[in-house]
Amino acid sequence: MxxxxxxxxxxxxxxxxxxxxxxxxxxxxxxxxxxxxxxxxxxxxxxxxxxxxxxxxxxxxxxxxxxxxxxxxxxxxxxxxxxxxxxxxxxxxxxxxxxxxxxxxxxxxxxxxxxxxxxxxxxxxxxxxxxxxxxxxxxxxxxxxxxxxxxxxxxxxxxxxxxxxxxxxxxxxxxxxxxxxxxxxxxxxxxxxxPLSRVEVEAVLTGDARLGMDAAKARAASAIAMGSPGAAVRASQSGLAAELKNIAAIMKGSRAGGVRSLIDEANRLAYRLGRDEQQKVLDLMLLWFRDVLVVSESRSATVPELLYSSYEDQIKSQADIMELADLEQLITKVDEARRAIERYSSPSIVFTSVLLDMAVVRKRAITRRGSQHGVQ
Ligand SMILES: [Zn+2]
Known part of the structure; x- marks a missing residue:
């Protein structure tokens, strides 16, 4: 001890x-x-x-x-x-x-x-x-x-x-x-x-009764903590872990209301979160694409461990329709956004541009898949 x-x-x-x-x-x-x-x-x-x-x-x-x-x-x-x-x-x-x-x-x-x-x-x-x-x-x-x-x-x-x-x-x-x-x-x-491994961060969080974190919360918080249990606790307390759910909704395209709703969401991220949290939100988006990439590259039937494990179905269906080029485009976009936030660019413009790009790429992938199926 x-x-x-x-x-x-x-x-x-x-x-x-x-x-x-x-x-x-x-x-x-x-x-x-x-x-x-x-x-x-x-x-x-x-x-x-x-x-x-x-x-x-x-x-x-x-x-x-x-x-x-x-x-x-x-x-x-x-x-x-x-x-x-x-x-x-x-x-x-x-x-x-x-x-x-x-x-x-x-x-x-x-x-x-x-x-x-x-x-x-x-x-x-x-x-x-x-x-x-x-x-x-x-x-x-x-x-x-x-x-x-x-x-x-x-x-x-x-x-x-x-x-x-x-x-x-x-x-x-x-x-x-x-x-x-x-x-x-x-x-x-x-x-x-x-920095700790993600598994170690999770173990620290669930192992300390003072933190009162269940497995699901710990998993969400450790996904964004970059190896720091302290940052995980901070993320959890600042409500960032709850953002994970929201990000998942954006990424799987399940938000109703089309472009208007995306712009509202971009404004929410821009005005309600601090700069550090905005960076983390972009990290969360990158992690989502990481999961999609992992699934598309795994040829076996067993899906490797995902950060967004509760969204396995949605991740799989995105891996299904997205091509490598789509994912690369989005990853680059999010990465650029991260740097833009670092340079103190307007968060509202940065997030609007990221969310719209994601919607466009998603739509393109779905259309492409539709036309491929039409030809067959
Ligand atoms: Zn003693």
Whole structure:
């Protein structure tokens, strides 16, 4: 248990285990990798294992230290998060426990305006590093999203990174480690975290009771998460997983109302969703075509595993009428749309153009099939 609960990060966990096993746990680590793949969770589990009364890098889950770690109240684990400049300390503490209770950090919490100030580094790290541990023997400081430190904060942390007291571990996490000053990075042992497989994401989502996700929800959310359980949770909470159903309706052409309805839909996507969500919607469309491609290329009777498994019939019938050239055209179109959104083009124009193109290609495929059958 403990560190082994972190799924899909075997390399990171084994680096930590072997360092501990040989008595060479570094005093400063940088856990780096994409958003939502378990960096903070691994940091918390490492702290818990270090504090547990059991020998070795284990946690029993029963001893007082483990109970305190579970409740995020172990006095020798110090959590530092970016916060909006104006936040009060009490509110900050509440937000930290709230995000841990939910299992994943709230996106708002890492809002782009949030920072780790020099005052925070001074009071939460520099001063506390100098004190003896309350329960001991270890003291762990977790600086989450360390790239949000102001340059003054980063400079202040440098000295601590250079000369930390014994049995003190500082763990910096970052999904944008290139934004960290080189002086900070060079003083930390780097531990890489990678995206998970879709199956692993699903397992994380259904395995964590705090998330309350059933298999169908987890499947939908993991299809769009690009290997990040955190992103999957975010997608699910933002209603993006529900978009999957909507996308399927568009793709199988089952929406009534013709062109007018497509334009309405394009406007809905353009005005109701944020730019990140719009990108994800386009990803969902690409995944639909991926499924169609997979089916058309599988010669066997058994259909390979589909992302849109609940729409197998519709996927099959599209694979039936679409030619490779149709699919290529649509995939290119969606890909271009993705880049257009990135370049801040008008989402309304982008989505209208994509949806109309899809309707045209569908219609062409159906007509072609009709005329082929007519000739026979
Ligand atoms: Zn324990």
């Amino acid at each position: 403990g560190l082994d609960r972190i799924r899909g990060q075997e390399q990171a966990i084994s680096l930590l285990r072997s360092a501990f096993g040989s008595g060479r746990l570094a005093h400063a680590y940088l856990f780096r990798g994409p958003y939502g793949v378990g960096k903070e969770m691994a940091a918390l589990e490492l702290a818990k294992s270090l504090h547990c009364e059991t020998e070795g890098l284990q946690d029993c889950g029963q001893c007082p230290a483990c109970k305190m770690s579970d409740g995020l109240s172990h006095p020798d684990t110090h959590l530092i998060f970016p916060t909006p400049r104006t936040i009060k300390p009490v509110e900050r503490a509440e937000r930290v426990s709230e995000s841990v209770r939910k299992g994943f950090r709230d996106e708002d919490f890492g809002r782009k305006t949030a920072i780790i100030s020099v005052e925070t580094i001074l009071t939460e790290v520099v001063v506390k590093v100098g004190r003896r541990p309350y329960i001991g023997p270890w003291k762990v400081f977790i600086i989450s999203d360390a790239d949000r430190m102001t340059s003054e904060a980063a400079n202040t942390l440098l000295k601590t990174l250079e000369e930390p007291p014994a049995q003190t571990v500082l763990i910096l996490t970052s999904s944008r480690s290139s934004a960290l000053p080189a002086t900070v990075v060079s003083r930390c042992q780097k531990i890489p975290f990678s």
